[in-house]
Amino acid sequence: MRTPSRRHFLISAASLTALPGWAHAAEGPFEVTRTEAEWRAMLTETQYLVMREEQTENAFLSPLHNSKAKGIYDCRGCALPLYSSATKFDSGTGWPSFTAPLQNAIGTKPDNTLFTTRTEVHCRRCGSHLGHIFDDGPAPTGKRHCLNGSALVFRAG
Numbered sequence: 001m002r003t004p005s006r007r008h009f010l011i012s013a014a015s016l017t018a019l020p021g022w023a024h025a026a027e028g029p030f031e032v033t034r035t036e037a038e039w040r041a042m043l044t045e046t047q048y049l050v051m052r053e054e055q056t057e058n059a060f061l062s063p064l065h066n067s068k069a070k071g072i073y074d075c076r077g078c079a080l081p082l083y084s085s086a087t088k089f090d091s092g093t094g095w096p097s098f099t100a101p102l103q104n105a106i107g108t109k110p111d112n113t114l115f116t117t118r119t120e121v122h123c124r125r126c127g128s129h130l131g132h133i134f135d136d137g138p139a140p141t142g143k144r145h146c147l148n149g150s151a152l153v154f155r156a157g
Contacts, residue, residue, distance in 0.1 A: 027127070028107075028127065030124075030125060030126050030127045031078075031125045031126070032077065032078040032125050032126040033126070034077075034126075036052075039051075039052050039077075043076070043077075044150075046150050047076060047150045047151070050129060050148045050150050050151050051076065051077055051128040051129050051130075051148075051150070051151050052128070052129070053129075054111075054120065054129040056131075056148060057095075057148045057149065057150050058094075059093065059094025059095060060094040061094075061149075062095065062096060062148070062149025062150060063149065064096045064149035064152055064154055065094060065095060065096050065149060067085075067088075067096075067154060068085075068088075069085065069154065069156055070085050070086075070156070070157065071084075071085050071154055071155050071156040071157045072084055072085070072102075072154075072155045072157060073085070073088075073096070073098075073147075073152045073153070073154055073155075074152065074153045074154075074155055075123040075125065075126060075128055075130075075151065075152070075153075076128070076150070076151050076152060076153050077123060077126040077127075077128035077151070078123060078125045078126040078128070079153070080105060080123055080124070080125040080126070081102050081105065081155075082101055082102060082105045082106060082123065082130070082152070083098045083100075083101055083102060083105070083145070083147075083152075084098075084102060087099045087100050087101075089137070089138060091137070091144055091146065093144075093146055095131065095146050095147060095148065095149065096146075096147050096149050096152065097137070097144050097145060097146050097147070098144075098145040098147065099137050099138060099140065099141045099143055099144070099145070100141050100143065100145070101121075101145060104124065105123070105124060106121050106122065106123065106124055106130070107121070107122050107123070107124040107127075108120060108121050108122070108133065109122070111132065118132045118133075118134070119132060119133040119134075120132055121133050121145060121147070123151075128151055129148075129151065130145075130147050130148060130151045130152070131145065131146045131147035131148050131151070132145075132146050133145050133146070134146060
């Protein structure tokens, strides 16, 4: 395991897990919709907080972070294929990171929490919060899709 970087420390110190109620999953007409009770029944508390309240799981704890297996990462909320392992890389941040999503898999919106504007990424089919997109990733896209492993399900293949 890598030594946490200054960036990791700053991100962890400002984690949304300490600020409940600031944001909620993307709003809009989604193909898959559920009531709050239905979401809570199908998700663990951490999964619910991440996917429905846009909180951030603790870094380095997701078993998907270090996974190098080949396959597809699906949305835990609706099983939509989101990311291929072919675009996964080790960003050193402690969260699963990808250079690009699968076609027609995600939606984005501005996130103005933490005193800055970031790009929030969510499942385009159910609106579940996945993480954020940053402009410090490797080629070919230069993007880092920094995701919460608890919002994903890995499917080998």
